[in-house]
Amino acid sequence: MMVKDNLILAEQKISEACKRSGRDRSEVKLIAVSKTKPVEMVQEAYDLGIRDFGENKVKEMLGKEPLLPEDICWHMIGHLQTNKVKDIIGKTVLIHSIDSIKLSDTIDFAARKAKQTVNGLLEVNISGEETKFGFSPEELFSVLDRLKQYRNLKICGLMTVAAPIQNDPEENRPVFRRLKQLSIDIKQKNVDNVSMNILSMGMSDDYCVAVEEGATCVRIGTGIFGVREGRE
Numbered sequence: 547m548m549v550k551d552n553l554i555l556a557e558q559k560i561s562e563a564c565k566r567s568g569r570d571r572s573e574v575k576l577i578a579v580s581k582t583k584p585v586e587m588v589q590e591a592y593d594l595g596i597r598d599f600g601e602n603k604v605k606e607m608l609g610k611e612p613l614l615p616e617d618i619c620w621h622m623i624g625h626l627q628t629n630k631v632k633d634i635i636g637k638t639v640l641i642h643s644i645d646s647i648k649l650s651d652t653i654d655f656a657a658r659k660a661k662q663t664v665n666g667l668l669e670v671n672i673s674g675e676e677t678k679f680g681f682s683p684e685e686l687f688s689v690l691d692r693l694k695q696y697r698n699l700k701i702c703g704l705m706t707v708a709a710p711i712q713n714d715p716e717e718n719r720p721v722f723r724r725l726k727q728l729s730i731d732i733k734q735k736n737v738d739n740v741s742m743n744i745l746s747m748g749m750s751d752d753y754c755v756a757v758e759e760g761a762t763c764v765r766i767g768t769g770i771f772g773v774r775e776g777r778e
């Protein structure tokens with residue numbers, strides 16, 4: 547299928563999921579995950595009205611950014627090495643993948659040096675799989691005291707990557723529900739500098755379920771640009 551047909555379908559499915567769960571379509575942002583895909587395809591999605599794009603590698607994002615319209619909002623969604631942080635300050639609207647205190651400290655420091663404010667999400671590893679990045683749900687509560695001391699990094703919510711689904715997207719519903727509940731619990735603590743307005747969850751195979759469970763950002767790659775070849 548072409549990008550256009552894929553986008554129409556995704557838009558329709560997001561709208562239906564919003565309707566089913568009594569939400570307004572404007573509460574959910576579609577982020578087109580363009581990793582490994584050429585700038586021509588990003589431009590195609592842009593021309594169809596998409597403004598938010600997700601990349602998981604700093605080098606790739608910085609390579610595409612100057613070749614594409616300036617009003618694109620770039621989202622960093624992949625594991626970020628601390629030595630690359632300074633390169634993306636000012637180039638991304640939201641870092642979804644803050645997965646350690648070492649990284650959040652580095653972002654705050656780099657943002658301060660650059661006199662910028664950076665918005666970020668805490669990545670949560672709900673399933674506890676060793677291979678996944680992110681804070682455990684328990685850890686989240688123990689780092690709040692530190693996050694409130696930041697001056698240039700604002701924590702705006704939570705993000706998770708659920709497991710690849712085996713058969714049925716329903717398998718990931720408990721993961722999304724848990725992330726939503728965590729955001730409610732953290733919000734109740736009223737921590738300075740930490741708001742919980744953004745919930746980034748749901749990918750091509752399970753974004754409808756994620757929207758039903760309260761996602762405010764869905765990250766759709768394959769479902770828009772088709773399958774990726776080679777390494778990511």
Ligand SMILES: *Cc1c(COP(=O)(O)O)cnc(C)c1O
Nearest residue numbers: 579602623749750765766767768
């Ligand atoms: C690649 C990626 C996506 C998109 O995955 P699809 O299954 O292609 O939709 C979403 N989130 C993250 C963090 C990713 O790395």
